[in-house]
Amino acid sequence: RDVTLASVPVAPLPDARAPEARAPEITMGAHPAYAQLAASESESGVTAEWAKLRRRLGPLLQDRREITLAAEVSGRTVWRLRTGRFQLAREAEAFCAEVRAAGGGCWAATGS
Numbered sequence: 001r002d003v004t005l006a007s008v009p010v011a012p013l014p015d016a017r018a019p020e021a022r023a024p025e026i027t028m029g030a031h032p033a034y035a036q037l038a039a040s041e042s043e044s045g046v047t048a049e050w051a052k053l054r055r056r057l058g059p060l061l062q063d064r065r066e067i068t069l070a071a072e073v074s075g076r077t078v079w080r081l082r083t084g085r086f087q088l089a090r091e092a093e094a095f096c097a098e099v100r101a102a103g104g105g106c107w108a109a110t111g112s
Helices: 043-061 089-101
Strands: 033-040 067-073 076-086 107-110
Touching (some): 043 067
Antiparallel strands (some): 033 076, 033 107, 067 076
8 A cells, every 4th residue: 555645644743942842861870971082993092092182182181081992893892082971961062062173073972
């Protein structure tokens, strides 16, 4: 049977002014938010990248500490360079926006 868009029931869109229409805030809880700054195939690679970023982005990373962690991706180990432990995901996103504006690469990540 052919289905047209007109035959598919659609729920009304919520009123954007209504409080329940806002997206729920993601808090740290069991899944802290981080800013991921780089990834490398070696731990020494992310350590060297941290040093370069500290020189290039000085004030943005001044009060931040380096977090390196290994992850298995497609059967190989990749080292991730992160900073943070932001209380809210939007704080990590805002920090990443500042890093990108200053010419760095950054994306918000959650989890361990």
